[in-house]
Amino acid sequence: MTSKLSNAQIAWRAAQDIEDGAYVNLGIGFPEMVAKFQPPGRQAIFHTENGVLNFGEAPPAGEEDWDLINAGKKAITLKPGAAFFHHADSFGMVRGGHLDVAILGTYEVAENGDLANWSTGPKGVPAVGGAMDLVHGAKRVAVITDHVTKDGKPKLVKRCSLPLTGVGCVTRIYSSLAVIDIEGGRFVLREKLPSMTVEELQAVTGAELVLPDVIGDLVAPEVS
Amino acid sequence: MTSKLSNAQIAWRAAQDIEDGAYVNLGIGFPEMVAKFQPPGRQAIFHTENGVLNFGEAPPAGEEDWDLINAGKKAITLKPGAAFFHHADSFGMVRGGHLDVAILGTYEVAENGDLANWSTGPKGVPAVGGAMDLVHGAKRVAVITDHVTKDGKPKLVKRCSLPLTGVGCVTRIYSSLAVIDIEGGRFVLREKLPSMTVEELQAVTGAELVLPDVIGDLVAPEVS
Amino acid sequence: MDKTVPDLAAAVAGIEDGMVLMVGGFGGSGAPIELIHALIDRFKATGSPKNLTVVNNNAGNGRIGIAAMIDAGMVSKMVCSFPRSADPRAFTEKYLKGEIGLELVPQGTLAERIRAAGAGIPAFYTPASFGTDVAKGKPVAEFDGKSYVQERWLKADAALIKAELADTMGNLTYRKAARNFSPLMAAAAKLTIVQASKIVAPGEIDPEQVVTPGIFVNRVVEVADAKQEEALMREGVAYS
Amino acid sequence: MDKTVPDLAAAVAGIEDGMVLMVGGFGGSGAPIELIHALIDRFKATGSPKNLTVVNNNAGNGRIGIAAMIDAGMVSKMVCSFPRSADPRAFTEKYLKGEIGLELVPQGTLAERIRAAGAGIPAFYTPASFGTDVAKGKPVAEFDGKSYVQERWLKADAALIKAELADTMGNLTYRKAARNFSPLMAAAAKLTIVQASKIVAPGEIDPEQVVTPGIFVNRVVEVADAKQEEALMREGVAYS
Numbered sequence: 033m034t035s036k037l038s039n040a041q042i043a044w045r046a047a048q049d050i051e052d053g054a055y056v057n058l059g060i061g062f063p064e065m066v067a068k069f070q071p072p073g074r075q076a077i078f079h080t081e082n083g084v085l086n087f088g089e090a091p092p093a094g095e096e097d098w099d100l101i102n103a104g105k106k107a108i109t110l111k112p113g114a115a116f117f118h119h120a121d122s123f124g125m126v127r128g129g130h131l132d133v134a135i136l137g138t139y140e141v142a143e144n145g146d147l148a149n150w151s152t153g154p155k156g157v158p159a160v161g162g163a164m165d166l167v168h169g170a171k172r173v174a175v176i177t178d179h180v181t182k183d184g185k186p187k188l189v190k191r192c193s194l195p196l197t198g199v200g201c202v203t204r205i206y207s208s209l210a211v212i213d214i215e216g217g218r219f220v221l222r223e224k225l226p227s228m229t230v231e232e233l234q235a236v237t238g239a240e241l242v243l244p245d246v247i248g249d250l251v252a253p254e255v256s
Numbered sequence: 257m258t259s260k261l262s263n264a265q266i267a268w269r270a271a272q273d274i275e276d277g278a279y280v281n282l283g284i285g286f287p288e289m290v291a292k293f294q295p296p297g298r299q300a301i302f303h304t305e306n307g308v309l310n311f312g313e314a315p316p317a318g319e320e321d322w323d324l325i326n327a328g329k330k331a332i333t334l335k336p337g338a339a340f341f342h343h344a345d346s347f348g349m350v351r352g353g354h355l356d357v358a359i360l361g362t363y364e365v366a367e368n369g370d371l372a373n374w375s376t377g378p379k380g381v382p383a384v385g386g387a388m389d390l391v392h393g394a395k396r397v398a399v400i401t402d403h404v405t406k407d408g409k410p411k412l413v414k415r416c417s418l419p420l421t422g423v424g425c426v427t428r429i430y431s432s433l434a435v436i437d438i439e440g441g442r443f444v445l446r447e448k449l450p451s452m453t454v455e456e457l458q459a460v461t462g463a464e465l466v467l468p469d470v471i472g473d474l475v476a477p478e479v480s
Numbered sequence: 481m482d483k484t485v486p487d488l489a490a491a492v493a494g495i496e497d498g499m500v501l502m503v504g505g506f507g508g509s510g511a512p513i514e515l516i517h518a519l520i521d522r523f524k525a526t527g528s529p530k531n532l533t534v535v536n537n538n539a540g541n542g543r544i545g546i547a548a549m550i551d552a553g554m555v556s557k558m559v560c561s562f563p564r565s566a567d568p569r570a571f572t573e574k575y576l577k578g579e580i581g582l583e584l585v586p587q588g589t590l591a592e593r594i595r596a597a598g599a600g601i602p603a604f605y606t607p608a609s610f611g612t613d614v615a616k617g618k619p620v621a622e623f624d625g626k627s628y629v630q631e632r633w634l635k636a637d638a639a640l641i642k643a644e645l646a647d648t649m650g651n652l653t654y655r656k657a658a659r660n661f662s663p664l665m666a667a668a669a670k671l672t673i674v675q676a677s678k679i680v681a682p683g684e685i686d687p688e689q690v691v692t693p694g695i696f697v698n699r700v701v702e703v704a705d706a707k708q709e710e711a712l713m714r715e716g717v718a719y720s
Numbered sequence: 721m722d723k724t725v726p727d728l729a730a731a732v733a734g735i736e737d738g739m740v741l742m743v744g745g746f747g748g749s750g751a752p753i754e755l756i757h758a759l760i761d762r763f764k765a766t767g768s769p770k771n772l773t774v775v776n777n778n779a780g781n782g783r784i785g786i787a788a789m790i791d792a793g794m795v796s797k798m799v800c801s802f803p804r805s806a807d808p809r810a811f812t813e814k815y816l817k818g819e820i821g822l823e824l825v826p827q828g829t830l831a832e833r834i835r836a837a838g839a840g841i842p843a844f845y846t847p848a849s850f851g852t853d854v855a856k857g858k859p860v861a862e863f864d865g866k867s868y869v870q871e872r873w874l875k876a877d878a879a880l881i882k883a884e885l886a887d888t889m890g891n892l893t894y895r896k897a898a899r900n901f902s903p904l905m906a907a908a909a910k911l912t913i914v915q916a917s918k919i920v921a922p923g924e925i926d927p928e929q930v931v932t933p934g935i936f937v938n939r940v941v942e943v944a945d946a947k948q949e950e951a952l953m954r955e956g957v958a959y960s
Contacts, residue, residue, distance in 0.1 A: 053481040055695050075481055077649070077695070081827060082746040082900050085693050086649070098748050098950035099898040105747040105805075105950075113649040113682025115690035116896060118903045118931075119746070119777075120599070120835035123828030127600030127846060128667060130695050151853075157812055158824050160854065161802040165828030168600070168847035199851035199867075277721040279935050299721060301889070301935070305587060306506040306660050309933050310889075322508050322710035323658040329507040329565075329710075337889040337922025339930035340656060342663045342691075343506070343537075344595035344839070347588030351606060351840030352907060354935050375613075381572055382584050384614065385562040389588030392607035392840070423611035423627075592841070601832070602863035604844040623842035623872070632863070653928065688893065689929055 035227055036208040041252035042176045044069040046135055046206045049174075050076050054132040055125075057081070057166055059149075060104040063135045063176055069255065077113075079131060081162040083122045086114040103162060126162070126169035134170035136163065138177045138202075140192045143239040144217045145202045147175065148194035160197075167198030179207040179236055186238035188212065188219060209233055211250055218242045223250040259451055260432040265476035266400045268293040270359055270430045273398075274300050281305070281350065281390055283360040283373075284328035287400055290359055293479065301337075303355060305386040307346045310338040327386060350386070350393035358394035360387065362401045362426075364416045367463040368441045369426045371399065372418035384421075391422030403431040403460055410462030412436065412443060433457055435474055436465070447472040483650045483700050484679055488518035491673050491701040492640075495519060495529050499637035502535040502594070502665040503546060507565065508709030510658035512642035515675050515701075516545050517719055519640075523554050531556045535594070535636060537587060537661060539563035539571035543718030545709050550574060551720065557581035559634070561590050566713065585634075586614060591664060593634035598667025598696070603632050639669035642706065643692070646676035647683070650697030651690045659691060666696040675703040723890045723940050724919055728758035731913050731941040732880075735759060735769050739877035742775040742834070742905040743786060747805065748950030750898035752882035754943045755915050756785050757959055759880075763794050771796045775834070775876060777827060777901060779803035779811035783958030785949050790814060791960065797821035799874070801830050806953065825874075826854060831904060833874035838907025838936070843872050879909035882946065883932070886916035887923070890937030891930045899931060906936040915943040 037045065039062055047069035050056055056076045058064050067089070070076060077086045080102040087108040091097070096107035125131065138149040147167055150160045167173055177187055188205060205212045210233055211223035220242045224233050226249040234241050261269070263286055271293035274280055280300045282288050291313070294300060301310045304326040311332040315321070320331035349355065364372040371391055374384045391397055401411055412429060429436040434457055435447035444466045448457050450473040458465050485491050492515060495501060505511035523529060532555050539558045540547030547570035549555050563571050563582060574580040585593065586608045596604055605628035609615040619630040641662045643652040652674060654662060666672045679702045725731050732755060735741060745751035763769060772795050779798045780787030787810035789795050803811050803822060814820040825833065826848045836844055845868035849855040859870040881902045883892040892914060894902060906912045919942045 077481075079695070080897075082749070082897050084687075084897050085695060097896065098948050099750070099896045101747060101749050101897055101950075105749075110687060111682075113647055113651060113685075113694065114687040115651055115693040116687050116894075116899055117690075117693060118899050119827075119831035119901045120904050123831050124595075124599030124667065125693075125695055127828055127832075127848065128598050129600060130598075130667070146851075157803050157808070157815055158822070159802045159804045160824055160826050162827035164826035164852065164854065165846075165848040169828075196852045198848075301721075303935070304657075306509065306657050308657050308927075309935060321656065322708050323510070323656045325507060325509050325657055325710075329509075334927060335922075337887055337891060337934065338927040339891055339933040340654075340659055340927050341930075341933060342659050343587075343591035343661045344664050347591050348835075348839030348907065349933075349935055351588055351592075351608065352838050353840060354838075354907070370611075381563050381568070381575055382582070383562045383564045384584055384586050386587035388586035388608040388612065388614065389606075393588075420612045422608075592839070596844075599832070601844050601846060602866070602868055603861070604836075604841050606841060621843070626842070628842055656928070688896070 037252055040065060040255045042206050042208055044252050044255045045211065045250065046174060046176050050133055055079055055130060057131050057134045057170065059136040059166065062137045064104065066135055079125060081122055083117050083119060084114065086111045123165050126165050129171060131170035133172045133174060134166045135174045135176055136166060138175040138187065139194050140187055140189050141175050141202050141205055142189050142192045143214065143219045145200040145214045146192045147197045147202050148192040150197045151195040163197050167201040172203050173201050174204040174206060175202055176206045179209040186236055189238035220244060221247055223248040225250050261476055264289060264479045266430050266432055268476050268479045269435065269474065270398060270400050274357055278356040279303055279354065281355050281358045281394065286361045287359045288328060303349060305346055307341050307343060308338060310335045347389050350389050353395060355394035357396045357398065358390045359398045359400055360390060362399040362411065363418050364411055364413050365399050365426050365429055366413050366416045367438065367443045369424040369438045370416045371421045371426050372416040374421045375419040387421050391425040396427050397425050398428040398430060399426055400430045403433040410460055413462035442466045444468060445471055447474040449474050482648045483697060484648050485699045485701050488514055488701055491515060491699050492519045492522060494671060495638050497529050498531045499529060500533045500535065502636040502639040502669055504641045504662035504665050506537050506660040508713065510642050510660050510662055511545050511709040512640045512675050513545050513707050513709050514703045515640040515673060516549060520548055520552055520719065523552055530554050533557040533559060535559040535634065537561050537590065538565055539568065541565035541709065542567040542713045543720060544712050548719040550580065555580060557583065559583040559585060561585055561587035584614065589631050591661060593631055594661065594664040594668045597633035597635040598664060601633060603630055605630055634668065636669040638671040638673060639665040641666050641672060641674045643674050643676040645678055645680060645685055646674055646700045647680050647685050649682050650694030650700055651685050652692035652697065653685060653689060654691055663692045666692045672697050674700045675706060676700055677704060677706055678702065722888045723937060724888050725939045725941050728754055728941055731755060731939050732759045732762060734911060735878050737769050738771045739769060740773045740775065742876040742879040742909055744881045744902035744905050746777050746900040748948055748953065750882050750900050750902055751785050751949040752880045752915050753785050753947050753949050755880040755913060756789060760788055760792055760959065763792055770794050773797040773799060775799040775874065777801050778805055779808065781805035781949065782807040782953045783960060784952050788959040790820065795820060797823065799823040799825060801825055801827035824854060829871050831901060833871055834901065834904040834908045837873035837875040838904060841873060843870055845870055874908065876909040878911040878913060879905040881906050881912060881914045883914050883916040885925055886914055886919050886940045887921060887925050888919060889922050890934030890940055891925050892932035892937065893925060893929060894931055903932045906932045912937050914940045915946060916940055917944060917946055918942065
């Protein structure tokens with residue numbers, strides 16, 4: 033395989049599609065990185081499941097207020113125009129389709145839009161958090177992910193083999209190699225690394241890529 | 257028929273059963289009168305469907321704030337410790353069984369606890385308001401009513417003939433002649449006017465009165 | 481991110497024929513009179529919007545607000561719990577002539593159906609109306625030995641809301657009991673239009689005190705001298 | 721009408737073996753540490769309450785709060801969305817040995833089930849978990865062409881809640897994101913027990929700013945110097 037985008041670059045690419053004024057939920061962990069890369073002049077409003085809208089970045093170490101945290105239980109700050117609300121109202125925002133974008137991590141994503149990102153199987157302690165709500169919660173549900181597993185196996189698959197988080201919910205994938213839309217139960221290739229051929233990309237993708245007339249170059253600056 | 261209680265006296269009698277600190281909803285119209293007759297040393301907290309807890313009496317004429325009204329759209333005042341909330345939270349309080357007592361007016365009430373108080377038939381414009389929620393909303397649902405209609409027909413009946421507000425919901429009736437509990441689908445006589453015999457009361461009641469060993473005297477002071 | 485619009489006409493733009501329109505308020509408390517009258521002005525000038533389905537607890541009072549919309553012939557159906565008022569003639573006359581429809585919904589069910597729409601809950605069960613004419617034709621089910629009626633969410637194309645404070649991002653507070661249905665409707669409508677007594681900068685409303693977060697609001701217009709419907713009624717005002 | 725109680729022991733009286741206990745908070749934010757530790761104290765002195773089913777978003781962290789209840793052997797089952805934390809060993813060890821039960825509920829469904837209990841809604845439909853293992857055995861239904869899972873209300877015998885201000889009638893405010901599940905749990909429990917940083921007289925909380933009205937609250941105890949769970953964790957505190 034040739035080069036691939038770093039996690040920061042994947043997050044950067046996802047951030048380019050978030051419009052000014054969009055209401056956005058970023059999943060715990062890797063997706064949180066997207067907030068760092070908002071294009072100049074745009075300001076998204078970030079939602080966290082535990083009842084805050086319009087929070088900002090982490091406070092300096094030592095200045096944390098542990099009553100002011102995000103769903104990942106990291107300390108946050110508020111921006112002007114923030115609001116607090118309880119958990120049912122918070123998930124009303126999610127489930128009611130009021131978010132413009134939710135960006136989640138994933139173990140597997142299938143060409144039919146199925147997502148598996150909560151359980152790697154029956155071992156250990158299962159924990160689902162808000163993922164099963166978030167996948168039904170936004171006008172656009174996107175995943176950001178390495179294109180393949182650490183063992184080189186496809187994470188973009190025909191059908192998920194791991195326990196599902198949601199059925200037919202994902203609309204766009206930002207991977208380390210490509211940007212792919214899910215339309216009509218198919219992977220539609222929108223952008224790929226210019227250094228890769230379509231055949232190379234298809235070889236590490238677990239379901240057929242639909243190839244539109246125009247396929248853009250996936251290019252991200254050096255970010256971290 | 258001999259003497260009977262005035263509406264004010266019926267309201268007075270109902271008020272005697274409201275404990276200190278009870279959360280109470282009084283239906284629009286006649287039931288609102290109950291608030292006037294709280295026994296000394298007791299303070300109920302009144303709830304109104306449009307989103308206020310712990311409201312007080314009407315302001316003096318000319319001092320109304322028409323953003324501060326009750327479900328009957330009459331101007332009210334607030335007592336210390338009041339709270340505002342939206343309509344879904346307000347009916348959550350009702351439907352969730354958080355009220356101790358709801359007191360409603362009625363056209364008919366049946367020995368099985370069925371209540372008919374919202375429609376006198378298909379003519380005119382139907383209007384139900386919050387009655388169908390309130391009848392399921394309180395630990396005790398009581399009605400206050402004249403014992404008979406203006407034509408002298410029983411309002412306490414075997415089965416309601418008018419459209420129902422709720423099924424099996426009423427637990428106590430304060431009438432102009434008696435206090436009656438509904439238990440096991442029967443009218444159980446608790447108190448009656450001392451000037452009346454049981455037979456006279458039965459004659460103006462549309463279903464059989466169950467007679468316990470002790471039947472109290474229904475006595476109310478002159479109030480208005 | 482600035483949701484303010486310059487005037488009432490701009491605020492009510494995009495409300496079109498046949499839409500479902502939620503209108504905040506309970507009686508006069510919280511009634512967005514100026515937004516409603518701006519919509520009537522547009523109808524009088526252009527013939528649109530008409531055939532509206534209007535959702536409100538009541539069906540108008542006197543000759544102002546929702547009653548004036550009905551009088552003007554803009555409303556084909558009301559969804560409400562209590563289509564009566566001190567002066568209900570606008571609705572009553574048309575209803576008795578069969579010129580306007582009515583979906584009668586118990587008040588708590590109306591509130592919960594609107595709340596469900598905003599919260600993405602397509603259906604729920606309530607004890608209210610079980611065994612009554614109002615529940616006819618609705619699915620019923622038993623839970624823990626008690627019977628309940630299944631009710632569906634109630635969504636709107638647009639909502640007209642009266643707030644006290646708004647910031648430019650659409651965060652809202654309400655005044656006293658004028659809160660009532662408004663936070664629910666703001667979340668249940670695709671296009672939520674707010675008149676506020678005062679518009680302030682983001683950060684001027686304490687985040688603890690925001691009642692309707694801006695995520696539910698699309699447009700805000702300042703109406704500093706907003707009229708109270710009940711006060712107008714008592715002055716005998718008619719809007720026509 | 722005064723709902724204040726003199727001390728923590730009086731506050732947690734009446735929580736008995738086998739009860740369903742809701743505990744407010746999300747992680748450390750809003751965790752009523754002092755009420756939980758008072759309950760542990762009673763268990764250590766009397767052997768009760770035990771066999772508790774505890775409802776919380778998480779399943780404890782470190783050796784304090786809910787984790788300390790689990791360590792003490794008071795909890796037979798957790799109902800939560802995310803039984804993991806920085807230091808989840810109290811739950812994890814017992815769970816892997818089969819000594820504690822787990823009902824895993826998606827977070828939004830957990831919030832809505834608790835809200836439904838408080839609001840008298842026995843069941844509702846949600847898209848969350850449809851088609852997943854978590855929905856196995858639950859009724860499903862289609863509305864407007866989309867599939868949903870039926871979920872039931874989740875009630876509790878008692879709830880432990882941490883508030884910021886309380887008045888003596890039980891009206892509450894919360895501090896920042898410490899609000900989370902607490903207003904829902906206060907309404908869903910038969911016996912709602914609140915620790916507040918400060919108790920004030922009725923009227924000292926603006927009626928517009930009350931988050932939990934007193935109708936949902938049974939007891940209030942002042943804990944002026946309440947500890948924050950996350951801060952205790954970082955100090956390495958264990959409660960035993």
